[in-house]
Amino acid sequence: xxxxxxxxxxxxxxxxxxxxxxxxxxxxxxxxxxxxxxxxxxxxxxxxxxxxxxxxxxxxxxxxxxxxxxxxxxxxxxxxxxxxxxxxxxxxxxxxxxxxxxxxxxxxxxxxxxxxxxxxxxxxxxxxxxxxxxxxxxxxxxxxxxxxxxxxxxxxxxxxxxxxxxxxxxxxxxxxxxxxxxxxxxxxxxxxxxxxxxxxxxxxxxxxxxxxxxxxxxxxxxxxxxxxxxxxxxxxxxxxxxxxxxxxxxxxxxxxxxxxxxxxxxxxxxxxxxxxxxxxxx
Ligand SMILES: Nc1ncnc2c1ncn2[C@@H]1O[C@H](COP(=O)(O)OP(=O)(O)OP(=O)(O)O)[C@@H](O)[C@H]1O
Ligand SMILES: [Mg+2]
Numbered sequence: 001x002x003x004x005x006x007x008x009x010x011x012x013x014x015x016x017x018x019x020x021x022x023x024x025x026x027x028x029x030x031x032x033x034x035x036x037x038x039x040x041x042x043x044x045x046x047x048x049x050x051x052x053x054x055x056x057x058x059x060x061x062x063x064x065x066x067x068x069x070x071x072x073x074x075x076x077x078x079x080x081x082x083x084x085x086x087x088x089x090x091x092x093x094x095x096x097x098x099x100x101x102x103x104x105x106x107x108x109x110x111x112x113x114x115x116x117x118x119x120x121x122x123x124x125x126x127x128x129x130x131x132x133x134x135x136x137x138x139x140x141x142x143x144x145x146x147x148x149x150x151x152x153x154x155x156x157x158x159x160x161x162x163x164x165x166x167x168x169x170x171x172x173x174x175x176x177x178x179x180x181x182x183x184x185x186x187x188x189x190x191x192x193x194x195x196x197x198x199x200x201x202x203x204x205x206x207x208x209x210x211x212x213x214x215x216x217x218x219x220x221x222x223x224x225x226x227x228x229x230x231x232x233x234x235x236x237x238x239x240x241x242x243x244x245x246x247x248x249x250x251x252x253x254x255x256x257x258x259x260x261x262x263x264x265x266x267x268x269x270x271x272x273x274x275x276x277x278x279x280x281x282x
Contacts, residue, residue, distance in 0.1 A: 041095035065240035068250035119192030125184035127176035182213020
């Protein structure tokens with residue numbers, strides 16, 4: 001794999017002053033190094049200015065962690081990428097989110113297709129009250145897929161990807177809610193993977209899990225980056241350090257600093273980042 005080299009190359013294009021990846025340096029049209037770009041993002045809930053002039057790029061096959069104190073806008077930003085804020089009353093967005101050359105807020109975008117391309121895993125495992133098999137097959141069924149052996153293949157593959165297959169292969173008809181929390185979360189990740197997304201969004205995916213399940217999910221995220229572009233919100237700074245290539249620190253709706261995870265944790269440029277990662281506030 002040469003993705004490390006690619007990441008390093010991309011990182012060279014970051015601004016030394018701000019340590020923020022600058023989208024304007026790169027024409028989205030003729031350069032596909034960035035899978036996903038957020039440009040000049042401002043977001044509001046009524047009068048509350050929740051995200052302020054955010055610019056960010058996400059290289060393909062990378063893991064980016066969002067960190068920052070409660071209420072600083074991490075989830076709001078994450079939810080923009082699959083338009084989960086669309087239905088919140090009073091929510092307003094300025095700016096562009098570009099996935100593979102396409103502005104996902106373009107009126108021609110079909111939301112169902114977008115949500116297939118941009119999968120989401122939530123804080124609390126949320127399997128449907130259905131069998132394990134039907135949970136993982138859910139997205140494919142929605143797309144109208146009913147071929148039994150095709151579904152079986154896809155379900156098996158997705159469960160293997162999340163390292164759950166051996167644990168559940170004889171119990172696929174069991175209700176997913178009867179699994180442990182860590183197993184349920186892996187079912188939810190398998191459900192997201194089964195439709196072959198491009199991006200996986202995770203909002204504190206391990207905060208409800210015990211340390212063993214957490215470490216399994218962390219390993220999984222580490223492996224999934226070979227095939228996907230992943231964005232994860234986490235309050236667990238060690239976790240961000242372990243699994244992410246890039247870290248973005250938010251504070252009160254501002255992106256304070258973004259850079260390679262190793263640099264953010266060993267040599268932050270901004271005092272507020274330093275205070276946060278050393279536990280002095282937040
Ligand atoms: N549905 C909503 N309606 C109105 N305000 C909201 C809504 N969701 C979030 N906010 C506000 O937007 C700001 C950012 O919230 P957000 O949930 O994005 O923060 P966060 O960084 O994810 O916090 P946490 O770490 O606690 O999950 C907060 O001030 C919050 O109160
Ligand atoms: Mg949140």
